[in-house]
Amino acid sequence: MIWKELTIHTTEEAVEMISNFLHEAGAGGVTIEEHVDNDKPRDTSLGQWFEIPPNDIPEGEAKISGYFPEGVDIEEVITQVKERTAELREYDIDPGDATITVRDVSEDDWANNWKQYFKPLRVSERLTIKPTWEQYEPESAEERIIELDPGMAFGTGTHPTTSLCLRTLEGIIREGDEVIDVGTGSGILAIGACRLGASKVLALDLDPVAVSSATENTKLNGLEKQIQIVESDLLSVLKQGSKAAVNVQLPVRVVVANILAEIILLFIEDVFEALQSGGYYIASGIYKNKEQAVEEALVAAGFEIVQTAREEDWVAFVARKR
Numbered sequence: 001m002i003w004k005e006l007t008i009h010t011t012e013e014a015v016e017m018i019s020n021f022l023h024e025a026g027a028g029g030v031t032i033e034e035h036v037d038n039d040k041p042r043d044t045s046l047g048q049w050f051e052i053p054p055n056d057i058p059e060g061e062a063k064i065s066g067y068f069p070e071g072v073d074i075e076e077v078i079t080q081v082k083e084r085t086a087e088l089r090e091y092d093i094d095p096g097d098a099t100i101t102v103r104d105v106s107e108d109d110w111a112n113n114w115k116q117y118f119k120p121l122r123v124s125e126r127l128t129i130k131p132t133w134e135q136y137e138p139e140s141a142e143e144r145i146i147e148l149d150p151g152m153a154f155g156t157g158t159h160p161t162t163s164l165c166l167r168t169l170e171g172i173i174r175e176g177d178e179v180i181d182v183g184t185g186s187g188i189l190a191i192g193a194c195r196l197g198a199s200k201v202l203a204l205d206l207d208p209v210a211v212s213s214a215t216e217n218t219k220l221n222g223l224e225k226q227i228q229i230v231e232s233d234l235l236s237v238l239k240q241g242s243k244a245a246v247n248v249q250l251p252v253r254v255v256v257a258n259i260l261a262e263i264i265l266l267f268i269e270d271v272f273e274a275l276q277s278g279g280y281y282i283a284s285g286i287y288k289n290k291e292q293a294v295e296e297a298l299v300a301a302g303f304e305i306v307q308t309a310r311e312e313d314w315v316a317f318v319a320r321k322r
């Protein structure tokens, strides 16, 4: 089958928003290419890094491609994506020059090629992400495996915003914890939380593609009894009327959200309310230029920042409800 590949040249900062625009415009898949720096020293204490091939994308920039099936009005998609991208400046997100190109590609060119670069990855001391199509044996009894086929949803574990969450979760989760994962994507953090000892996770996402991907991955890991996946705009499922339908008992001890800073700022009070006192909020997806704004908002809402984790240009906060 031939697909239309729409590529937008933008900034790392705008990647998540523009990927969402492409999904919402009907893309059957979205790929993201960011600057690759293979000369940079890597922390190899947790195992081997699988290098991805160098590209010509300058630091701080990114190329996002959406794949549209035949029959989609690509001119209409371009107009929509251009308008929504231009609006990002109102939210203080710089999308760069945001030039768009379109070409025809065959399905094999994009649907499977990326798989060769997604290898088992020891992402923290105890967690390893294993693509379903790879063979891998844990090196010790302590090592826990997250089986994953990310499909079209965000969350392979290789993005700094995801690995920051998995690493910080490892320090926070205690046996039997109940957790809420906001913006679950492929379900990777919900699965990771269970592997670290959580007894129940409520995994929420606004995007039906993410909901079905998280459902598949939950099954792959045999965690259907522990993870409940619900289509929800942020924590709206917890609002009056639908509380009874969720698997976790409120307030919970841990909330994790790997969502953009702009979105994190919208629902800090709701997270505060959903947490026990002394409970933890892991907030990730924060580009470095929004670090201060998010920190101030967390503190103003009554959180104490107990850890600030950084990887590349991304920041994650571990905040404790006072």
Ligand SMILES: C[S@@+](CC[C@H](N)C(=O)[O-])C[C@H]1O[C@@H](n2cnc3c(N)ncnc32)[C@H](O)[C@@H]1O
Pocket: 016, 153, 154, 155, 156, 157, 161, 162, 165, 182, 183, 184, 185, 186, 187, 188, 189, 204, 205, 206, 207, 210, 232, 233, 234, 258, 259, 260, 263, 285
């Ligand atoms: C950066 S991805 C994170 C995926 C995964 N949790 C991870 O850490 O790799 C952000 C996710 O948030 C979801 N999202 C964005 N806005 C949302 C909203 N208002 N309510 C719920 N989910 C949302 C997106 O659909 C996407 O799956």
